[in-house]
Amino acid sequence: MLIPVIMSGGAGTRLWPVSRRAHPKPFMRLADNETLMEKTLARALAVTGANTVLTVTSRDYYFLTRDEYLKKCGEDINYDFILEPFGRNTAPAIALAALRVQSQFGGQTKMLVMPADHLIADLDAFKAAVDTAIELADEGNLVTFGIDPTHAETGYGYLRQGAELGFKNSFQVAEFVEKPKQEKAEEYLSSGDYRWNSGMFMFRVNDILQALASNSPDVYNSAMDVWAALDPEGEPLELPAEEFTHCPSISIDYAVMEQADNCVMVSGDFGWSDIGSWKAIGELYESDEAGNRIRGKGILIDSRNCFIQSDEGRMVAAIGVNNLVIIDTGDAVLVSDTEHSQEVKQVVSQLNLQDHESAIFHKxxxxxxxxxxxxxxxxxxxxxxxxxxxxxxxxxxxxxxxxxxxxxxxxxxxxxxxxxxxxxxxxxxxxxxxxxxxxxxxxxxxxxxxxxxxxxxxxxxxxxxxxxxxxxxx
Amino acid sequence: MLIPVIMSGGAGTRLWPVSRRAHPKPFMRLADNETLMEKTLARALAVTGANTVLTVTSRDYYFLTRDEYLKKCGEDINYDFILEPFGRNTAPAIALAALRVQSQFGGQTKMLVMPADHLIADLDAFKAAVDTAIELADEGNLVTFGIDPTHAETGYGYLRQGAELGFKNSFQVAEFVEKPKQEKAEEYLSSGDYRWNSGMFMFRVNDILQALASNSPDVYNSAMDVWAALDPEGEPLELPAEEFTHCPSISIDYAVMEQADNCVMVSGDFGWSDIGSWKAIGELYESDEAGNRIRGKGILIDSRNCFIQSDEGRMVAAIGVNNLVIIDTGDAVLVSDTEHSQEVKQVVSQLNLQDHESAIFHKxxxxxxxxxxxxxxxxxxxxxxxxxxxxxxxxxxxxxxxxxxxxxxxxxxxxxxxxxxxxxxxxxxxxxxxxxxxxxxxxxxxxxxxxxxxxxxxxxxxxxxxxxxxxxxx
CATH class of the missing domain: 2.60.120.10 (Jelly Rolls)
Known part of the structure; x- marks a missing residue:
């Protein structure tokens, strides 16, 4: 049995002004008018065949998430939720998800952990990788998904492949590597031994809980305390703040994967993107001969390689500019050099310092x-x-x-x-x-x-x- | 006697999205919250000492102009108006203004013609030039005001100086020169013989009417027909469309000044600007160490030499960009390379083709x-x-x-x-x-x-x- 677990956590500050704390990245609509979250749900159900999906998210997003789910996949799916009072990174969230799945479906049940805000273009290739991961997980492995890198990206962590395993495209993980500098990233790319760390995982719930207990007992024990304190009949399940605050804020990579000796990877190229910047979003659109892309109302004069997104009816005009992303919403506009679009975080920090509404709320x-x-x-x-x-x-x-x-x-x-x-x-x-x-x-x-x-x-x-x-x- | 005549005509399309057909450039507010029109009125009254000011404008702007005037200079001034049903460039407007002044104050009265949308920083220097122009006009000359050029501007026409006259900084005009290419503009600048053509004039009404009659009888005769057809008791004076449509659309430079042999200039440097582009407006503001200027709400990260204007409370953020003007209004935003800011006209043309509201109306x-x-x-x-x-x-x-x-x-x-x-x-x-x-x-x-x-x-x-x-x- 396999239950998809959707992790819907971060604020996606690099995608301000569209992504904001009260309406973050998973709720962003792409060109086809679907949200990333709707796409993730559909993908989770398609590759697992499950009719239950467990989502770990903030309680602030519960109603909105449920509405998106119902709109996308209707009433026949069982939408289970774990609601966090605040974020504690992925390790505590995965521990509590595992406890939930264990209590409902037994300890041999597998979890497919997927962030809510990624894109995967090639569903068939991803399905094949999931099928391989199922077999690896059934042998007691903790499986990560590595992405064949297409360029020397400095925004992702990397996985170094170890010994080949008996399944297609599957390897031991020799090393987890932090986001590298440009030079290192180029080395990794040319060596052929490295994959992007996608942040997706598959494991049996007993296996991940055991790995947590041995490698990060503080995470394990604090999660058990939370589990003991919560109301198991709650619908949705709400994590009690008093206990949850004691969970260390730590990623599952640090807490378990980098240390466990049963960590393996399935690798592939399935058109994965974490669309972590406006540059990446712009690349989802077809460009004209001048390399320009316009979503919404825009006029470009003497300009090249620009991406304009204007969703709320405002007119955006650009003259004599190159390599810009211009993102317009009802109350704010971002103008960024494409290669600087990772720095949007700094804008959000400044807005927070100024206590400016646009850091949090849309109109x-x-x-x-x-x-x-x-x-x-x-x-x-x-x-x-x-x-x-x-x-x-x-x-x-x-x-x-x-x-x-x-x-x-x-x-x-x-x-x-x-x-x-x-x-x-x-x-x-x-x-x-x-x-x-x-x-x-x-x-x-x-x-x-x-x-x-x-x-x-x-x-x-x-x-x-x-x-x-x-x-x-x- | 000297009556200031304010010409409030053009749409100022190079200053979109703030200047629009329904609310054009003269109504733009600068940093001190005054409109260009208010400044022009105050300047006109200060340098002439008049208590009547005649304004030629579109009937669409009558109420708004009157309100601005009353707000700025109160009820004690006589605000006389000639309202055009549509624009016919400056020659017919000046002809009709001359007829109006002649009928009210006699043919020996002088007119000081000033566009409503220019800036003059040094009022004392301008006043001195006006005083010289008065003496020249009293001798029967048609006086233009030439500006000592500070750079090789390609956006203005030039006046070439001829023989010196008996008054300070006054010359015959040897030639009117069209807006030059860059190379020519540099020649003009280094020669020292050229002045910018400011579009301001002084003459006695009989002299300008006589010059029109001899040099451009078609303008003169059609203006006389309009004058004969209008209701002289009208308050404000409205030009009848049926007759006014027969006036040639031609500038006073072409119609008279380039041909008349009594055309002279007073030259000076009185901080004049026609603020014909966002670049020129940006230069009115103090910049910080990075060369940036922000009016309204803006955040700049890793950016240099940018000008942000956001008047309606929206947040503008820019990252990793240089030499941009970013102008935000309630319903539109312009992002332009500073040196391309003259091309804003092209945006307005495209908006008009698309029948887009923002070409004409603000919210x-x-x-x-x-x-x-x-x-x-x-x-x-x-x-x-x-x-x-x-x-x-x-x-x-x-x-x-x-x-x-x-x-x-x-x-x-x-x-x-x-x-x-x-x-x-x-x-x-x-x-x-x-x-x-x-x-x-x-x-x-x-x-x-x-x-x-x-x-x-x-x-x-x-x-x-x-x-x-x-x-x-x-």
Missing amino acids: TVHRPWGSFTILEDATDCKVKRLTVKPGQVLSLQRHQQRSEHWTVVEGVAKVRVGDDEFLLKANQSTYIPANTMHRLENPGAEDVHLIEVQTGGYFGEDDIERFEDVYGRT | TVHRPWGSFTILEDATDCKVKRLTVKPGQVLSLQRHQQRSEHWTVVEGVAKVRVGDDEFLLKANQSTYIPANTMHRLENPGAEDVHLIEVQTGGYFGEDDIERFEDVYGRT
């Missing part, structure tokens, strides 16, 4: 019930467009400082204001005075779209008193 | 009664923020296809809906069904701010039936 913010987009954020009013999904209901709430004026523009909302409850149809509006309990619900089968005009002196998200909330946010 | 559109900003423009609704100035009133109007929901967020509005008329205060809202006459007015002393949510199927500006309009737009 559109996702909520369990749907989403809102900020249309105006002024001193005298705040205007939002709300989208409420069918069957969803916002919390029963009250604001101290602001009144709200709602105008439905699509769908039919059920509205409670004080003790009154009534339906509000498109082109109808209502008024919620400050200090009045109210609730918004979509009882229909289509999205409700509504414009909310807030008036008053203060419009912060912290002026919400929640009384009842179906999503457990009171 | 904020000015109206005689105030302004509106488009917050959302979707298929199911359009949301605007309206600002109505004190004492102003929108037209009595009706829409076929859309209903409107108004929420006042600041001030007190007087609202008519159907036959009802009532006051609407902050935090109050009202509903205007489709096909209902309505009117919005600000009877108070402070601006009224209002959020308008339009619902229905069509939201174009052409679905406005106007019944009464104090600005003559019915």
